[in-house]
Amino acid sequence: MDLSAINPVLFVAGFLVAATPLIFAAIGELVVEKSGTLNLGVEGMMITGAICGFATAVETGSPILGFAAAALGGALLSLLFAFLTQITLANQVASGLALTLFGLGLSALLGQSYVGIKPPRLNDINFGPLADIPVIGPILLTHDIILYLGIALVAATWAVLKFTRAGLILRAVGESHDAAHALGYKVVRIRTLAIMFGGACAGIGGAYISLIRVPQWTEGMTAGVGWIALALVVFASWKPWRLLLGAYLFGGITQLQLNLQGAGVAIPVEYLAMSPYLITIIVLVILSRDKSAAPACLGRTFHASS
Amino acid sequence: MTLTKLLTGAAMALGLATTAMAEDKTKVGFVYVGPIGDGGWTHEHDKGRLAVEAEFGDKVETVYVESVAEGPDSERVMTQMALDGADLIFTTSFGYMDPTINVAKKFPNVKFEHATGYKQAENVATYSARFYEGRAIQGHIAGSMTESNIIGYIGSYPIPEVIRGINSAFIHARKVNPDVQFKIVWAYTWFDPAKEADAAKVLIEQGADVVLQHTDSTAPQAAAQEAGNVITFGQASDMAQYGPKPRVSSIIDDWAPYYIARTKAVMDGTWTTGNTWDGIGAGMVGIGEISDAVPAEVKAEALALKASLADGSYHAFTGPLNKQDGTPFLAEGDTADDGTLAGMNFYVEGIEGDIPQ
Numbered sequence: 282m283d284l285s286a287i288n289p290v291l292f293v294a295g296f297l298v299a300a301t302p303l304i305f306a307a308i309g310e311l312v313v314e315k316s317g318t319l320n321l322g323v324e325g326m327m328i329t330g331a332i333c334g335f336a337t338a339v340e341t342g343s344p345i346l347g348f349a350a351a352a353l354g355g356a357l358l359s360l361l362f363a364f365l366t367q368i369t370l371a372n373q374v375a376s377g378l379a380l381t382l383f384g385l386g387l388s389a390l391l392g393q394s395y396v397g398i399k400p401p402r403l404n405d406i407n408f409g410p411l412a413d414i415p416v417i418g419p420i421l422l423t424h425d426i427i428l429y430l431g432i433a434l435v436a437a438t439w440a441v442l443k444f445t446r447a448g449l450i451l452r453a454v455g456e457s458h459d460a461a462h463a464l465g466y467k468v469v470r471i472r473t474l475a476i477m478f479g480g481a482c483a484g485i486g487g488a489y490i491s492l493i494r495v496p497q498w499t500e501g502m503t504a505g506v507g508w509i510a511l512a513l514v515v516f517a518s519w520k521p522w523r524l525l526l527g528a529y530l531f532g533g534i535t536q537l538q539l540n541l542q543g544a545g546v547a548i549p550v551e552y553l554a555m556s557p558y559l560i561t562i563i564v565l566v567i568l569s570r571d572k573s574a575a576p577a578c579l580g581r582t583f584h585a586s587s
Numbered sequence: 588m589t590l591t592k593l594l595t596g597a598a599m600a601l602g603l604a605t606t607a608m609a610e611d612k613t614k615v616g617f618v619y620v621g622p623i624g625d626g627g628w629t630h631e632h633d634k635g636r637l638a639v640e641a642e643f644g645d646k647v648e649t650v651y652v653e654s655v656a657e658g659p660d661s662e663r664v665m666t667q668m669a670l671d672g673a674d675l676i677f678t679t680s681f682g683y684m685d686p687t688i689n690v691a692k693k694f695p696n697v698k699f700e701h702a703t704g705y706k707q708a709e710n711v712a713t714y715s716a717r718f719y720e721g722r723a724i725q726g727h728i729a730g731s732m733t734e735s736n737i738i739g740y741i742g743s744y745p746i747p748e749v750i751r752g753i754n755s756a757f758i759h760a761r762k763v764n765p766d767v768q769f770k771i772v773w774a775y776t777w778f779d780p781a782k783e784a785d786a787a788k789v790l791i792e793q794g795a796d797v798v799l800q801h802t803d804s805t806a807p808q809a810a811a812q813e814a815g816n817v818i819t820f821g822q823a824s825d826m827a828q829y830g831p832k833p834r835v836s837s838i839i840d841d842w843a844p845y846y847i848a849r850t851k852a853v854m855d856g857t858w859t860t861g862n863t864w865d866g867i868g869a870g871m872v873g874i875g876e877i878s879d880a881v882p883a884e885v886k887a888e889a890l891a892l893k894a895s896l897a898d899g900s901y902h903a904f905t906g907p908l909n910k911q912d913g914t915p916f917l918a919e920g921d922t923a924d925d926g927t928l929a930g931m932n933f934y935v936e937g938i939e940g941d942i943p944q
Contacts, residue, residue: 286793287793288792288793292792295785295788295792302781389622389624393624396624396626396828397626397805397826397829398828399812437651491780494784494785495809497780497805497806497808497809498623499624499625499780499805499806500624500625501624501625501654501778502780502781502806503620503802504776504780504781506781535782535785536785536789539772539785539786539789540785540792540793542771542772543666543789543790543793544771545770545939549944550745550773550943551942551943554773554775
């Protein structure tokens with residue numbers, strides 16, 4: 282065993298990066314679910330965002346344009362889900378699963394000519410002399426703008442949901458769409474916007490994997506992150522800060538267990554491999570003892586006639 | 588129980604009926620563990636499938652299902668293929684072993700071929716390639732080129748196939764460089780690019796300047812490229828797009844001749860069960876071009892090693908070798924027999940850490 286082989290600075294910086302795709306996908310889904318819609322298509326929107334972002338970044342040479350395209354791609358795909366569930370009133374679970382399958386297939390098709398290409402690098406933000414502060418500098422101040430955007434997005438989502446009129450309306454639609462409708466709010470329109478927001482976030486999360494974390498395009502490369510994001514929303518009891526905590530726990534322990542394995546720590550690898558899932562669930566379950574419940578209308582179909 | 592029997596009977600009858608109907612065209616099914624665009628393992632199996640189509644034209648019909656999870660889900664996929672009239676089904680990952688045996692029992696007239704496993708039946712043959720021969724060459728190059736003397740190894744699952752590869756690479760790395768150490772990280776997945784890249788990054792951060800992978804995607808190559816002064820080897824597929832550096836060579840699986848031969852056997856009615864295990868000599872394991880990033884003399888040695896493995900004059904597991912705990916494994920000049928290799932569940936002396944059980 283040689284714990285000195287683990288560089289704590291690189292380790293923390295590494296898990297901030299590893300958690301970012303999860304944060305984007307989960308915060309988007311949180312808003313969608315707060316509006317009372319269950320979109321199981323996160324994985325499909327992520328992988329679509331991954332290829333849209335990758336292709337655009339390669340073609341234009343600009344990673345930022347890539348992320349914009351990823352958001353657009355994810356949002357466009359989510360419109361399909363919005364159409365199925367809000368206009369044609371299709372079953373949300375089935376539509377979401379279909380969206381995932383469709384997204385995986387579509388991305389494989391779009392990505393055929395992008396295998397084995399190296400994308401342009403998104404430079405880290407230059408904090409000048411601040412980045413030279415020992416420990417804190419290399420951990421917190423050597424990242425790309427998208428990573429900070431993810432944290433800002435969590436804060437903004439929390440503030441909007443808690444303090445603003447828009448957040449109140451969104452929550453009202455999610456808690457009782459009939460009451461919201463009676464008050465004159467456009468339930469379908471609000472939900473569609475929420476779904477598009479979720480799609481855009483998932484798309485950015487996917488592009489973060491293909492442009493920064495790996496960086497390359499491979500079919501099916503999100504490999505289940507979308508499902509973890511879905512689970513994270515539930516275990517975080519639909520609360521943004523808990524979601525951030527959960528994502529960092531999950532990302533952190535995933536990185537930690539790889540580091541411990543590399544350092545040859547004498548804990549059986551099976552336990553290390555399952556620890557991210559186990560610890561994240563345990564911590565979030567303990568935190569959610571206050572019985573915060575799901576939005577009351579989650580997954581229920583709404584039609585103005587009902 | 589009667590219901591189950593009835594259903595099985597009905598399923599079998601249906602299977603037989605469709606098989607009979609499709610007799611003019613031989614239907615070959617493939618079950619893949621990853622997507623065909625993974626750039627590695629599954630990609631090469633799919634090239635084999637396409638070669639079968641090219642060889643027999645409209646006399647065959649091939650079907651495949653990709654990204655099939657190992658375990659119960661694969662049983663469902665195989666059953667569906669058999670019901671749809673497949674005459675021959677290739678199941679291309681270790682974890683499909685028991686599902687293949689189970690499904691094969693229900694469809695005695697369908698032939699099954701399971702890759703990298705060790706359980707056979709009347710209608711289940713197994714096949715694999717001697718990847719460890721390629722690992723010997725990788726170990727030689729890695730041991731010669733490492734400057735930090737730390738070689739990172741991304742393992743998928745602790746199964747004999749992977750452990751064999753680790754041992755073979757380690758033995759040959761130590762041969763040229765007695766100071767070399769292996770750092771082994773188990774990813775517990777065959778295909779998860781983000782996780783594979785993370786594992787590669789962690790190994791590099793911990794000082795490895797060579798990363799060997801036994802997972803299916805090209806993500807570790809991308810991570811190594813990003814990190815700079817690190818070398819890697821293509822796994823299962825050439826991964827030439829990452830050459831000349833980080834990828835300095837590769838193990839290429841060539842399944843096409845085998846798939847063509849076995850399909851032909853089913854067409855001619857000469858198919859019998861068996862166990863095929865071919866290496867560099869038979870062409871099932873190819874060694875991708877050794878790039879210019881490798882010093883000329885190391886390249887020459889590696890090619891000589893390849894030649895001796897190919898003509899059988901040298902075996903990758905040749906004594907004297909001890910097991911990790913110091914007990915003798917092979918005496919001077921002895922070589923490991925196939926039974927030992929197939930069930931290999933121990934590290935050789937010098938590797939640190941335990942194999943997860």
